[in-house]
Amino acid sequence: MTTGTAATRVLGVLAIITTAWVVVSAFFLTPADVVQGDSVRIMYAHVPTAWIAYLAFVTTAVASGFSLVRKHRTLGFDRVAGASAEVGVLFMAMTLITGSLWGRITWGTFWQWDPRLTTTLFLFVTYVGYLAIRRVDVDPVRRARRSSVIALLAVLEIPLVHFSVVLWRSLHQEASVLNTDGDVRLDGLMLFTLFSGVVAFTLMFVWLVMHRQRLTALSDLERVVGLDAAISARRAEGVSGIHAT
Amino acid sequence: MKDLGFILASWVMTLGSIGVLALVTLRRARELSSRVPDEHKPWV
Numbered sequence: 351m352t353t354g355t356a357a358t359r360v361l362g363v364l365a366i367i368t369t370a371w372v373v374v375s376a377f378f379l380t381p382a383d384v385v386q387g388d389s390v391r392i393m394y395a396h397v398p399t400a401w402i403a404y405l406a407f408v409t410t411a412v413a414s415g416f417s418l419v420r421k422h423r424t425l426g427f428d429r430v431a432g433a434s435a436e437v438g439v440l441f442m443a444m445t446l447i448t449g450s451l452w453g454r455i456t457w458g459t460f461w462q463w464d465p466r467l468t469t470t471l472f473l474f475v476t477y478v479g480y481l482a483i484r485r486v487d488v489d490p491v492r493r494a495r496r497s498s499v500i501a502l503l504a505v506l507e508i509p510l511v512h513f514s515v516v517l518w519r520s521l522h523q524e525a526s527v528l529n530t531d532g533d534v535r536l537d538g539l540m541l542f543t544l545f546s547g548v549v550a551f552t553l554m555f556v557w558l559v560m561h562r563q564r565l566t567a568l569s570d571l572e573r574v575v576g577l578d579a580a581i582s583a584r585r586a587e588g589v590s591g592i593h594a595t
Numbered sequence: 596m597k598d599l600g601f602i603l604a605s606w607v608m609t610l611g612s613i614g615v616l617a618l619v620t621l622r623r624a625r626e627l628s629s630r631v632p633d634e635h636k637p638w639v
Contacts, residue, residue: 353624355638373606388596393603399609440616448605485631554613560621564638566628571635 353564358557366551372550375543389455390540396448398547399441400470402555404508407436407477409559411505414498425570431501432484433562435477435557442474457521465514465524473509476504479489490570 376394383390397561410431417427449467450460461467479501515522536544596602633639 351627352621353638354621355618369610373610376606387598388602389598391602395605395609437616440612444609444612447608451601451605455601497596513636554617558601558616558620561624562618564636565620565624565627568636570632571631575631 353561353568355560358560359558361553361560365557368546368550368553372543375539380527380540381537382544385567386456389416389452392448392452392455396452396542397544398443398551399448400445401548403438403441403445404512404552405552406434406441406555406559407473407501407505407508409434410501412497412500416441418498418502424494425490425567427565428490428498428569429563430559431498432481432566433442435480435484435501436562439474439477439481441551441555442470442477444559446470446474462521464521465518465522466511469507469511469514473504473507480504488573509588557579572585 372394376391380391380394382388413427413434417431420427447469450471453462454460455466467479469561474594480497483500484493487496510517514520628636
């Protein structure tokens with residue numbers, strides 16, 4: 351028996367079906383944008399990865415908060431926090447890469463030190479650092495305590511990233527859906543495909559977090575089981591040594 | 596379709612990296628599961 355259950359299998363199948371629909375719709379059903387042309391098809395991958403990265407980092411912060419408050423269940427929450435950050439970092443990396451490719455088409459360059467791009471890169475580096483800190487401590491309880499504090503501080507960067515396009519003059523466009531004036535600037539099928547993308551990536555996120563937090567649990571348990579086995583072996587050696595003398 | 600290379604690259608990298616992470620996770624889970632008894636796995 352591995353880290354899979356009936357729930358993860360259902361989630362996995364749903365994620366594959368939803369993703370297949372998003373790919374078909376993004377490439378063959380939705381129209382090209384009036385201004386951006388076909389490059390808008392990158393949006394159906396770029397925007398959901400960004401939103402899910404935010405969701406992942408907020409999940410990390412919430413789980414870390416519970417980990418600090420509910421001391422008797424520290425490790426369970428901490429594993430969810432760590433798994434969520436791992437998946438979030440991957441999604442954030444994809445946001446940066448897809449954004450860079452989209453930028454090459456629309457702006458003529460892969461990268462600009464623009465407020466949105468720079469703050470997003472800073473958020474990404476912060477969570478890479480968070481994951482590095484998690485690997486420093488071998489003791490799971492100490493790991494949980496230290497990384498929880500960092501996670502609660504790091505999440506404060508998200509509003510800065512999201513509102514950077516409003517706060518400063520940015521090359522990056524304002525949000526087409528969750529913008530400050532509440533106006534939705536997308537065609538019906540484009541909007542539906544975008545939300546389908548969010549659903550598909552959310553399903554993938556939940557599937558990955560469930561598996562990866564169980565993987566961390568297995569890794570911690572393996573260390574304990576291995577340690578117990580080593581102690582038992584030493585004890586047995588000691589007993590046989592006493593008998594031999 | 597204009598700029599198809601960039602559009603395809605975006606999708607292949609996004610879905611490919613998620614697929615690779617999923618496969619690596621399942622492989623590592625299988626490896627570790629064999630070394631930890633089932634009674635220690637609360638999800639079983």
